[in-house]
Amino acid sequence: MQPRRRWRRPLTLLVLAPLVLSGCSSELNDQWARGGLPESVTDHGDRITTLWQGAWAAAFITGAIVWALILAACVVYRRKATDTGLPPQVRYNLPVEVLYTTLPIVMVLVYFYFTARDQNEVGDVKNDAAVNVSVVGKRWSWDFNYLDAGVFQAGTPGEPPTLYLPVGEKVHFDVVARDVIHSFWVPQFIFKKDMIPGRVNSFELTPTKVGFYAGKCAELCGTYHARMLFNVAVVERAEYDRQLEALRAQGNVGDLTDVEGPQQPRSGESLTIDPETDETESE
Ligand SMILES: [Cu+2]
The missing domain is CATH 2.60.40.420 (Cupredoxins -  blue copper proteins)
Incomplete structure (x- = not known):
């Protein structure tokens, strides 16, 4: 029985590590909840954060279903001692083909809808700013x-x-x-x-x-x-x-928006960073 338990410790660590690490501070906890994004400081921030969290949730759910199906197929259809020769060869399963064509299209449309909606909102320029x-x-x-x-x-x-x-x-x-x-x-x-x-x-x-x-x-x-x-x-x-x-x-x-030239234009001198000393110097 003893050797069988060997995997338990690494697994426990793997599960507990994020919880312990994120428990260090509530700020870090919040950052985990935001999917790694910093705390928002503009009126658009919450919308972008929500889109990001939703995308992660959707990706995780999709991933979990795919992993579960792969594992289930491995277990259910594994080679058994009584099997001889090739398994029965199957083709043309219409319901399955319809499913794996329509389901990804629906998923892409859902992702597209939320992304386009939020991008339009965040990118909207009304020219009414003070x-x-x-x-x-x-x-x-x-x-x-x-x-x-x-x-x-x-x-x-x-x-x-x-x-x-x-x-x-x-x-x-x-x-x-x-x-x-x-x-x-x-x-x-x-x-x-x-x-x-x-x-x-x-x-x-x-x-x-x-x-x-x-x-x-x-x-x-x-x-x-x-x-x-x-x-x-x-x-x-x-x-x-x-x-x-x-x-x-x-x-x-004045306004430097349309001024030509790569460097600080006002004094007429150009500024470079010397790669040897890493210092800024004037020419
Ligand atoms: Cu740049």
Whole structure:
């Protein structure tokens, strides 16, 4: 009897490990429940999270049924001691063929319906936002243009710039690229949008939670792609206005959206990162 129990310990560990690990903090528990996604901080976040959870649930149920059928077939139709020669050869089973043709089509339609519905909702651009920003991706930083106030923040490689947004107000984003394809990604927005040279991509969202969030480029764009970082500060309206005034006081007046050239254009100098020292330097 003893050797038979050997499998029990690894199996117990396998089952308990996620429970023990996730028990470390309720925050981690919540992240498990969200399927690994961070906590949402925009008005679209919950919708995307729900779609993600639903997709996982559907995939797991589908997987469980498929695994169960495979195992059942292995057990029920296994070769028995009394079997001789080939098993009976079967073909043309119409009910089974109809089932395995229609069922996947129905499943794909269900997935498609929910994905299309949520994508339409998240991607809907109404052009009625109170706050309008234009974000330019460039190797390897970002320019943020606050179109309503007519001021901008030009990022330089190696120093992540900060995009300020007022909490609870709808923001319209236009994103473009000055050189190659980039992608605007704030993980906690649970959203990213590609930035394509010569094309304006738009989206709208409302930040719902005051905080400081990391942003990054999500499209491999060259040597320092991994260091193409920025931050988003979601602040109260008064603080937002103060930040824009500070930009105005610095003389950052205008709009860099359509400026040509890959690097910081205002001073006319180009910035590069020296691969030897990994330092930012001016030429
Ligand atoms: Cu990039």
